[in-house]
Amino acid sequence: MSETATRGRTVQLLEFELGTETYCVDIGHVAEIVDVNDLTVIPNAASHVEGVMDLRGKTTTIVDPKVVFGIDDDGDGKRIVVFDPDRTAEGKSIGWIVDEVEQVVEVDESDVESSPVDDDEAVRGVIKRDDDFVIWVRPTVVDVS
Template identity: 60%
Template sequence: MSAQSATTGQVLEFALGGETYCVSIDYVTEIVDVGDLTQVPNAPRYVEGVMDLRGRTTSIVDPKVVFGIDDAGAGKRVIVFDPDIVKNQSAVGWLVDEVDQVVQITPDQIDRSPGNDAGSIHGVVKRDEAFVIWVDPAVVHSEA
């Protein structure tokens, strides 16, 4: 599913630092607790390590490093993404503080991200009294 066709539907909300982010649920295969991570020498700074997830080596990425979020808190959960969104089709998961909920969004709730040249921020979702930053992991991992 392309980012352009993901303008409405369900998103998975999660916490990074003090902010709420979301991704299209279509990209998510599962959510797991953080397991034992094995450090990988000379890996990019955003790679926390790898873990064995049902017999498959899964790279665990810290999206706080990717998005420049200044928070040293340790992530507790891993959002595992469909390998088809990663450019080399390897298994990857994001280390997040908490996974909140799956919500339905409509086009009138979405504002396109102003001034975002990279394209990894799909938009900002207006929900209740808060804003949720909608990120596109397919773009993040095509650039990585």
């Protein structure tokens, strides 16, 4: 039997850093990646909302996923992963501020282990790579209201 016949469906994932850990999202959710520019702070916004920015004439809400996921690390916050509005809650333009964007990788779904936390809507799964783990997260669970 060929290697292709024994493997499952593959998915492309965008890997990025939050602090010292590596996370990823399905590339199908990603519209683009931009550098961090001036953000306008929104008074009384949720603690995970860093502000908004104008991105090609569209107001884009910028979220800090470290706050959402409870990651204690300041990091650099150099890049913004902007998600496809058709794949976000309520069709809003949302971006996550991340420390660094690493690469796009192709992963066989059979290599993805389920979330170690029961009923965790934010974590799609865990991918073991060498001596480390990559956490596959769902960007659609973040509420920006």
